[in-house]
Amino acid sequence: MDDQNKNLILATALSFLVILVWFVLFPPPEPTPTPNETEIATVEGNEVQTPSAAGTGTVGEATTATEETLPDEQAPRVEIDTPRLKGSLSLSGGRIDELFLKDYKVSIDDGAPIVELLYPVGSESAYYALYGWAPGAGVGGADVPGPNTLWTVEEGEALSVDTPITLRWDNENGLTFRRVISVDEDYMFTVTQSVENNSATEVGMAPYGILARHGIGEDGDLPGLKNFFILHEGVIGMADGTLTEIDYGDVRDFDIDPNERAQAEVFQIKEDGWIGFTDHFWMTTLIPEPGTAFKAAAKFDPRRNIYQTETVLPTLTVAPGATEEVTTQLFAGAKEWQTIREYQAQGVYKFIDSIDWGWFFFLTKPIFWLLHNINVLIGNMGWSIIGLTLIIKAILFPLAFKSYVSMAKMKELQPQMEALKEAAGDDRQKMQQGMMELYKKEKVNPAAGCLPILLQIPIFFSLYKVIFVTIELRQAPWFGPFQDLSAPDPTSIMNFFGLLPWAGPQPESLMALIFIGILPLLLGISMWLQQKLNPAPTDATQAMIFAWMPWVFMFMLGGFASGLVVYWIANNTITFTQQYLIMRSQGYKPDVFGNIKSSFKRSSKADDK
Template sequence: MDDQNRNLILATALSFLVILVWFILFPPPEPDAPLDTLPPAQTSQAEGGGSTATVPATTGDGQAAPETETRPDAFADAPRIPVATDRVTGSISLLGGRIDDLSLNDYRVTQDPEAEIVKMLSPVGTADAYYALYGWAPGTGIDPASVPGPNTLWTVAEGETLNANTSVVLTWDNGVGQTFTRTIAIDEDYLFTITQSVANTADAPISVAPYGVLARHGEPSDLKNFFILHEGVVAMADGELTETDWSDMPDFEFAAREGARAEVTQVAQNGWIGFTDHFWMSTLIPAPGSAFKSVAKYDERRDIYQAETVMPTQTVAPGTSVTVTSQLFAGAKEWETIRSYQSAGVEGFIDSIDWGWFFFLTKPIFWLLHELNLLIGNMGWAIIGLTLIIKAILLPLAYKSYVSMAKMKELQPQMEKLKEEAGDDRQKMQQGMMELYKREKVNPAAGCLPILLQIPIFFSLYKVIFVTIELRHAPFFGPFQDLSAPDPTSIMNLFGLLPFDGPEPTSIMALIFIGILPLLLGISMWLQQKLNPAPTDPTQQMIFAWMPWVFMFMLGSFASGLVVYWIANNTITFGQQYMIMRSQGYKPDVFGNIVSGFKRKSTEDAEK
């Protein structure tokens, strides 16, 4: 077997090995599963009315969980107050005053117009129970049974429906001199305002501490578990952001005072804590400027995850009352909405979106992409516009690199001559090339600069496209109706002409039968490569020749928005480099080089 055939086989094997390893290590994320098909989570019944800990257990007594109820059965457990705004629909249970039923009107599970809207919160007893609780932890002068607990049945004092214009007021009298009142309001988006008060008509003072709890029964069944995305607890404490994955919470130290494994942070002035999913988030937000205890907790006996905020203990003298106000965010992680809440006083709230390590790039890139989308009205064209702007900004830095590559291309015949003269003497070959570079004032490493500049931008844009909800189900044109999902076309649906999708993104078939966008990516990379000087080593030449097609398969399972960016980037780079090379007196003939290559190969074969 001659060297060329051996190199070809080696390069082919390595290419497919790279593809398979990439597919295994970085598989595409699972598509959003319809919520009505998700497996039921384990739940447990709530115990009696009082509290025996700093914050009462949300539910459960540590016994085996009962069968999961349907949502209608769970709703029948207690009277409810409807929640109805333009953006959310749900209800509040009078059992514990729980905010435990919330759906997002603007978002559906799939792109089907008839698909179910996204359910954000669910009551105890249903699959993926997820809810918010508020109350008072008992201190001195009051019995734990005399404060409202998770199963206290509240009375409606005011309001029949909670909407953006009308709040509701709940009350509970403990019968021993204290009356508890809870006023719940909601704005036009996703922010609840909860005002808790306690009036003491008894003869002795009492001490109580207001708290808020977010509880989730088990890990979310639609957990992505993708390396680029954070899912779990997200918290801000006096300007310091903390992110804790679901899998890390069972490793917390056991805190006897909390009754579970917990991580406790004392916040001096400003902060918040909650749970974040891929596109949705719930967050407890104490009043700005107030101190509180922030707790991330995992109760392994009941498999319940909790995020808590516990305010300082309040002393309520006879004949007086105490009022505390806090907020609850429960909804979609929309950049504009979250930014408006940050402007209103929620410190660092925009960082609840997972911007990643390259936040100094992802934030401005998303801002520019968002503004272009508002201007153009199409996210796909906005990505192409973003690419044009990035390439224009980087052009001054890349100009010298393109000039250097033009000179390297001109030196190709001299390099081939050096190779023939040196034969197998690699040291002589390297010395000759160094002298040539020095004489012609060429820096061979300069051509790497554009690639190095593109790497952090590429990963930042990947982060933006995958993480931000603004890209979810964002259409481009034709079959490309979700830029956050892989290319749905393939030969199996005649590249989008037939009315069904190609193979599942996570299947091996999707790795083989790629779509239009990956094909265009491979072609654009190949064209760009033809403008660059070829390596002198035959093995390196073979590997570089295969690289466009390897990347074509590797990136084929990525979000189509990212592939659109890469195609646009390659095309613009090709145009820039082509014009710069011509301005330096070198006239690249891409297709002519191919024909010349075939003729040269035919001549070599004939000579053999």
């Protein structure tokens, strides 16, 4: 591979990085959420009708005058309190609609509030889970609890790990509905719905679960959503081994009949699956029992701006005097690798795929596994990233050795290549032919230096995905001012690189692009040192471009996650050390600082021309 092709590879990698930086620095704007309203929506083609999860406290189409209802803000609530969760559920509809994550704060600032995942109806961005029964044979809509039905607490006072609660509602026509809700020590709720038939008639009905989210904008915008192109936010589901990811904006594009009230995409799941909504670090998921056939749907009501995911289980026939029940689960919490992995081990089918591993999942999964286990041993994510870099470099060392040996030989041939260029003048074909003959004579393979670069590109993007997506890197401290490795470097000359106790410029500001932190500076220096060991391009213009590239990258990557910059600094430093020692072992003694002078001479000659 000649210098021109190598430059093409580097230019391609640079182009990818430019795109990444553009989306980091200039994300799409967030529109104002739209208000909520009550509506009934149906999934086209369903044999049963499921009500919309929407409810504002008024009597909707799913309720009747005989059903007791209250405005949601007036409805009694049941407290939720576990080691990792706190919140409450509303007896209006029995909605799980207020949930805080005790272990996570919205920022690293002192006094920052903890993360709120679910919001009640009437909030700016309502987000909640709702369960119920869709009426089947022998049952009318008035005979099943609706989204605004006022339940009573039959057993329990507050929901905790050791104390489940039981909700009850009688339809006054012989049917008694109960809902037993329990929660574990992490993020999994178990919901057991039952119906007791004390009437003289056989009835049929289908249990369902709904997750609803209000107020998301036309482009899928909502406060808290990132809208970053490498991150999936929206509907996520598993259907018999097939993972489905649908962005909020794409949900709005589902085909819709003008006579229908909602547009939907339905998934028939034969045995194993789940469906829900996923954000950057948080997720809610409806999980029927493993081995259960059910129908899942992603739904959007364009008139009310409400998104729903739902699961509808097969219709149950309840004979007179009989009781039928069904148990499902609800995950509502942080996408922690270890926690989700344990739920998968307990039977949630391929639940680990709910984490957004990306196209390079075959790299991101093992890279994260290795990083996680190093962090378990070290207890510091910054040093773990450096340890991961050492391991990756050790794995790639056999290829790197051949590359660096080739580069040492190429550096030795630099004077002869310069002579060939002067002899060929403007005849590029003659120059290329002379170089090929020189390579053949000296037994040098210029392509040997390309493979490590090609391997490094997917590894870099995979690690970027891991650092950006996984919650384990969120607000992960290193040392000193570096208290969040998922955020850009907080230091700059404005706070003397973290020595003074005030913050630097905001990451999204123009000042942050100019007054960069200590990590981007170290990155530029490490790239520049590494470049001095590589053969310089024979073309003066290319030499000038390569001379400026480290400093361009230094400013470009100033807004990237500091954990990624730490990886790149460590990678460059290890690469420089390996290459320097290997080149010396091959009889070539690199004069790094001498190369500075020669590079400036070439640049000045190019300027003179």
